[in-house]
Amino acid sequence: MTPHKKSDGILDSFIEILDAEKGYSPHTLRAYRSDILGFIGFFLDYQADPKDPDGLDTLENQHLFFSRILELDKSWIRKYLSCQVRAKKSKRTLSRRLSSLKSFFDFLVRAGHIGLNPAETIPFPKLEKTIPRFLNIDDLFRLLDSIKTDTWQDKRNLAMFETFYSTGMRISEIHGLEMNDVDFKSQMIRVFGKGSKERVVPVGKRALDAICAYRALIDQPVAPVFLNKQYLRLSIRSIGRILAKIVNECGLNVPVSPHTLRHSFATHMLDSGADLRGIQEILGHASLSTTQVYTHVSMDRLMQVYDKAHPRS
Secondary structure, three states: OOOOOOOOOOOHHHHHHHHHHHOHHHHHHHHHHHHHHHHHHHHHHOOOOOHHHHHOOHHHHHHHHHHHHHHHHHHHHHHHHHHHHOOOOOOOHHHHHHHHHHHHHHHHHOOOOOOOOOOOOOOOOOOOOOOOOOOOOOHHHHHHHHHOOHHHHHHHHHHHHHHHHOOOHHHHHHOOOOOHHHEOOOOEEEOOOOOEEEEEEEHHHHHHHHHHHOOOOOOOOEEEEEEOOOOOOOOHHHHHHHHHHHHHOOEEEEEHHHHHHHHHHHHHHHHHHOHHHHHHHOOOOHHHHOOOHHHHHHHHHHHHHHHHHOOOO
């Protein structure tokens, strides 16, 4: 491999390319940067997990990394992953960090900084498929029906979580939702998902009525649908905190996150006979295989019903 002479801002350039070409969220971009800085720290100091990856984010360290890049081959990647395993990192974390490195070295090859990608032939760890956590219909209705409607913030909360369950939207999508994305007449919502991909999803009358009742109390023409006390866009962190408070007050003894509502939507739709490919479109999954995880949930329930009901099961 032949190192390029100039290494100024290489990592910044890589992150900018990811942002422009892939449209990754700020959270994902931060994760990629942190993963790569962690590897640079390991390569320079042979530490499995530098205590402060951000402290490595300097041009000096980038210069030092590139001055030694001739030493870099697949054995370093293997060594790094072995240290991560000894540090008891999960397979999911290992997979993400390897993905970050593969992408970064691909970028360096395309830019002419190195000749070969040292991580290219390293296999990803085999991940176990997990069944998404979801609420049954009774518990979900209990949760939504428990939300108070005394203040405009209460009405906002009801509208927000009715919309979550009615559409299966991601928390980032709810966070970014604006009033001109909601078509009350056709009962459709325009959603901007991962990679800024746009899709249109149906929304139920119950959720739309809740949005109308909440927004009728807002005396300012503000674009974001869900607002904080200052009439600014409600933050993702605040959405999570609000749900945690409602779950606690409701007395549900199960962990519930905004993603649980998305999983519940998909599972209930499938249980009610919805087409898997239709659910894929609504959820904004790029691949049908991602949506198929919900069939495991429904098949488990189907087998329970069969075992209880069939005379010769």
